[in-house]
Amino acid sequence: SKSKGNVVAPQKVSSTYGAEILRLWVGATDYSGELSISDEILKRVVESYRRIRNTLRFLLANTADFDAAKDAVPPRELFELDRHALAVAHSYFAEFAAAYERFEFHPIVQQLQTFCSEELGGFYLDVLKDRLYTAARTSPARRSAQTALALIRNEMLKFMAPVLSFTAEEAWRIIHPQDASIFVHTWRKEVADLGVTPEFVAKWDVIRSYRSELLKRLEEAREAGEIGSSLQAEVDIAALPGDYEALTSLGDDLRFVFITSAARVTQGTERLIRVTRSAQRKCERCWHYRADVGSDAVHAGLCGRCVANLFGPGEPRAFA
Structure with missing residues (x-):
C-alpha cells in the first residue's frame, strides 16, 4: 500500500525493463490473489520473455524463405514429426483459447513458457535443426518442417498478442508487411486434418x-x-x-x-x-559420425546423405 511505502511505480518498471516486461508480469500474475512484485520476480519475468522471444526468432529465421502460397505441404503429407508437433501445438492453443474465454491470463503465460521451453526448444526445434540446416533448401523434408513452423508461428503470435502486444505486432509485420495489424485477426477455430489418431498419439508417446x-x-x-x-x-x-x-x-x-x-x-x-x-568418421557438414564419410572421392569429408542433399536427388527421409 502507499501508506506503507511498499509500492513499485509502473513507470519505473517500464523505463528499466520495458513495457513488455510489465505487461508480461501482469499477465503472469493471478489477479484473484495478492499481486507480488520485486526485482527477483522481475528478473524471472525477463528470463521468461527472453525465452519466448528467442523461440520467435528461431521460427522467423527458419521460415524467412518460405512462402505458404507456393511452398506449403498439405497437412496429411507432412512428416510424422511435424504432424505430431502440430497436434501438440493445437492442444496448447485450445487451452489458451479456453483460458481467454474465462479471462484467466496467468495460465496462458505459464503454458506459453512451457510450450516454448519444453515442447519447442526442448524437443521439436532441437530435433528439427538437422533437417532445416542439412536438407536441400527446397526439398519436401525442409518444406514440411517450414510448413509446420509457419503454422505454429502464426497461431502462437495471435495467442501472445493480448499480453505481449508489441512483440507480437513487431513479428507479425515481418511476416506480413502489408497487413494492417495482428489485431484484425482471430485465432483458428478449426484445425486441419492431420490424420492424428489415438494410435498415432500413443506411438509418439512411446518414442x-x-x-x-x-x-x-x-x-x-x-x-x-x-x-x-x-x-x-x-x-x-x-x-x-x-x-x-x-x-x-x-x-x-x-x-x-x-x-x-x-x-x-x-x-x-x-x-x-x-x-x-x-567409431566412425565425422561428417564435416552435418557432424554425424557415419561409415560412409569419404565414400565420395570428390567430397571426401562428407557423408553419403550430405553428398545427396548437395549434389544429388536428396536423402530418402520421410518421418523425422
Whole structure:
C-alpha cells in the first residue's frame, strides 16, 4: 500500500525493463490473489520473455524463405514429426483459447513458457535443426518442417498478442508487411486434418519416453568423458514388444529424433538403453559420425546423405 511505502511505480518498471516486461508480469500474475512484485520476480519475468522471444526468432529465421502460397505441404503429407508437433501445438492453443474465454491470463503465460521451453526448444526445434540446416533448401523434408513452423508461428503470435502486444505486432509485420495489424485477426477455430489418431498419439508417446530416458544416459556418458556431443554417440535399445513396433516404424529416421549418429533397436523382455561412442568418421557438414564419410572421392569429408542433399536427388527421409 502507499501508506506503507511498499509500492513499485509502473513507470519505473517500464523505463528499466520495458513495457513488455510489465505487461508480461501482469499477465503472469493471478489477479484473484495478492499481486507480488520485486526485482527477483522481475528478473524471472525477463528470463521468461527472453525465452519466448528467442523461440520467435528461431521460427522467423527458419521460415524467412518460405512462402505458404507456393511452398506449403498439405497437412496429411507432412512428416510424422511435424504432424505430431502440430497436434501438440493445437492442444496448447485450445487451452489458451479456453483460458481467454474465462479471462484467466496467468495460465496462458505459464503454458506459453512451457510450450516454448519444453515442447519447442526442448524437443521439436532441437530435433528439427538437422533437417532445416542439412536438407536441400527446397526439398519436401525442409518444406514440411517450414510448413509446420509457419503454422505454429502464426497461431502462437495471435495467442501472445493480448499480453505481449508489441512483440507480437513487431513479428507479425515481418511476416506480413502489408497487413494492417495482428489485431484484425482471430485465432483458428478449426484445425486441419492431420490424420492424428489415438494410435498415432500413443506411438509418439512411446518414442518420446525412450528419448527422455536416452537423454539421461547421454548426460551420464558425457559426464564420464565417453562422448562430447550427442552426435558422437550410437544407441542400442532393447525395447518391449509393443514399443519395438513404435520405434522401428521410423526406420533410420529414429536417430534424428534421438540426435545420435545411429540408433539400433531389438526386441527384449525388459527395456534397456546402451550408449557407446561412435567409431566412425565425422561428417564435416552435418557432424554425424557415419561409415560412409569419404565414400565420395570428390567430397571426401562428407557423408553419403550430405553428398545427396548437395549434389544429388536428396536423402530418402520421410518421418523425422
